[in-house]
Amino acid sequence: MRMTHQRQMILDVLKKDYQPKSADMILHLIHDPKLNLSTVYRTLDAFFNVGILSKSTIDNINYYYVTDHKHHHYMVCTQCKKMFPIDCHLDEIAKDVAEKHEFKITHHDMTIYGICKECQLKM
Ligand SMILES: [Zn+2]
Protein backbone atom coordinates (compact mmCIF):
# COMPACT_ATOMS: atom_id res chain seq x y z
CA MET A 1 0.00 0.00 0.00
CA ARG A 2 1.41 3.37 -1.07
CA MET A 3 1.65 5.96 1.69
CA THR A 4 0.55 9.23 0.14
CA HIS A 5 0.59 12.59 1.92
CA GLN A 6 -3.17 12.45 2.47
CA ARG A 7 -3.03 8.92 3.81
CA GLN A 8 -0.29 9.94 6.21
CA MET A 9 -2.38 12.88 7.43
CA ILE A 10 -5.36 10.62 8.10
CA LEU A 11 -3.18 8.17 10.00
CA ASP A 12 -1.58 11.00 12.01
CA VAL A 13 -5.00 12.25 13.15
CA LEU A 14 -5.92 8.75 14.33
CA LYS A 15 -2.59 8.30 16.10
CA LYS A 16 -3.05 11.44 18.19
CA ASP A 17 -5.31 9.81 20.77
CA TYR A 18 -7.28 6.65 21.36
CA GLN A 19 -10.65 8.14 20.56
CA PRO A 20 -12.06 6.27 17.55
CA LYS A 21 -13.04 8.59 14.74
CA SER A 22 -15.55 8.48 11.91
CA ALA A 23 -14.72 9.61 8.37
CA ASP A 24 -16.66 12.83 9.03
CA MET A 25 -14.70 13.59 12.18
CA ILE A 26 -11.40 12.97 10.41
CA LEU A 27 -12.31 15.24 7.52
CA HIS A 28 -13.10 18.05 9.97
CA LEU A 29 -9.81 17.58 11.78
CA ILE A 30 -7.69 17.79 8.64
CA HIS A 31 -7.62 21.23 7.17
CA ASP A 32 -6.92 20.33 3.59
CA PRO A 33 -9.33 21.65 0.94
CA LYS A 34 -8.13 18.97 -1.48
CA LEU A 35 -9.27 16.20 0.82
CA ASN A 36 -12.84 14.97 0.38
CA LEU A 37 -15.01 12.49 2.22
CA SER A 38 -14.80 9.70 -0.35
CA THR A 39 -10.99 9.81 -0.19
CA VAL A 40 -11.20 9.54 3.60
CA TYR A 41 -13.59 6.57 3.31
CA ARG A 42 -11.39 4.83 0.76
CA THR A 43 -8.27 5.41 2.85
CA LEU A 44 -9.87 4.12 6.04
CA ASP A 45 -11.09 1.04 4.18
CA ALA A 46 -7.63 0.40 2.77
CA PHE A 47 -6.01 0.78 6.20
CA PHE A 48 -8.63 -1.52 7.70
CA ASN A 49 -8.01 -4.19 5.05
CA VAL A 50 -4.29 -4.32 5.75
CA GLY A 51 -4.87 -4.36 9.51
CA ILE A 52 -3.46 -0.93 10.39
CA LEU A 53 -6.86 0.17 11.63
CA SER A 54 -9.64 -1.51 13.57
CA LYS A 55 -13.21 -0.33 13.53
CA SER A 56 -16.30 -0.31 15.71
CA THR A 57 -19.73 0.26 14.25
CA ILE A 58 -21.88 2.37 16.53
CA ASP A 59 -25.34 3.55 15.44
CA ASN A 60 -24.48 2.49 11.87
CA ILE A 61 -21.41 4.72 11.75
CA ASN A 62 -17.95 3.20 11.46
CA TYR A 63 -15.39 4.50 13.93
CA TYR A 64 -11.75 3.75 13.23
CA TYR A 65 -8.78 3.51 15.53
CA VAL A 66 -5.19 2.44 15.16
CA THR A 67 -4.69 -1.27 15.80
CA ASP A 68 -2.09 -1.66 18.51
CA HIS A 69 -0.63 -4.67 20.25
CA LYS A 70 -3.25 -4.44 22.92
CA HIS A 71 -6.42 -5.07 20.96
CA HIS A 72 -9.36 -3.48 22.69
CA HIS A 73 -13.01 -2.58 22.49
CA TYR A 74 -15.05 0.42 23.49
CA MET A 75 -17.63 1.41 26.02
CA VAL A 76 -19.74 4.27 24.66
CA CYS A 77 -21.65 6.84 26.65
CA THR A 78 -25.02 7.32 24.93
CA GLN A 79 -25.30 10.83 26.40
CA CYS A 80 -22.01 12.55 25.55
CA LYS A 81 -20.81 9.94 22.98
CA LYS A 82 -17.44 9.68 24.69
CA MET A 83 -15.67 6.36 24.12
CA PHE A 84 -13.73 4.47 26.76
CA PRO A 85 -11.27 1.75 25.71
CA ILE A 86 -11.75 -1.60 27.44
CA ASP A 87 -9.64 -4.75 27.33
CA CYS A 88 -10.79 -7.60 25.11
CA HIS A 89 -11.78 -10.88 26.74
CA LEU A 90 -13.39 -12.34 23.66
CA ASP A 91 -10.51 -14.26 22.11
CA GLU A 92 -11.03 -17.31 24.31
CA ILE A 93 -14.77 -17.45 23.57
CA ALA A 94 -14.19 -16.81 19.87
CA LYS A 95 -11.67 -19.66 19.67
CA ASP A 96 -14.11 -21.95 21.41
CA VAL A 97 -17.11 -21.29 19.17
CA ALA A 98 -14.96 -21.28 16.04
CA GLU A 99 -13.79 -24.81 16.81
CA LYS A 100 -17.27 -25.99 17.64
CA HIS A 101 -18.78 -24.69 14.40
CA GLU A 102 -15.67 -25.05 12.20
CA PHE A 103 -15.95 -21.36 11.64
CA LYS A 104 -13.03 -19.29 10.39
CA ILE A 105 -13.19 -16.04 12.30
CA THR A 106 -11.68 -13.05 10.52
CA HIS A 107 -12.44 -10.41 13.14
CA HIS A 108 -14.88 -9.58 15.88
CA ASP A 109 -16.55 -6.52 17.24
CA MET A 110 -18.08 -5.61 20.56
CA THR A 111 -19.35 -2.35 22.00
CA ILE A 112 -20.82 -1.69 25.41
CA TYR A 113 -23.36 1.11 25.73
CA GLY A 114 -24.29 3.05 28.82
CA ILE A 115 -23.99 6.32 30.67
CA CYS A 116 -20.60 7.53 31.90
CA LYS A 117 -19.91 8.70 35.44
CA GLU A 118 -19.89 12.37 34.46
CA CYS A 119 -23.26 12.14 32.72
CA GLN A 120 -24.74 10.16 35.61
CA LEU A 121 -23.85 13.07 37.90
CA LYS A 122 -25.69 15.50 35.62
CA MET A 123 -28.90 13.45 35.72
ZN1 LIG B 1 -21.18 10.72 29.13
Ligand SMILES: [Zn+2]
Ligand atom coordinates in the same frame (compact mmCIF):
# COMPACT_ATOMS: atom_id res chain seq x y z
ZN1 LIG C 1 -11.62 -8.20 20.93
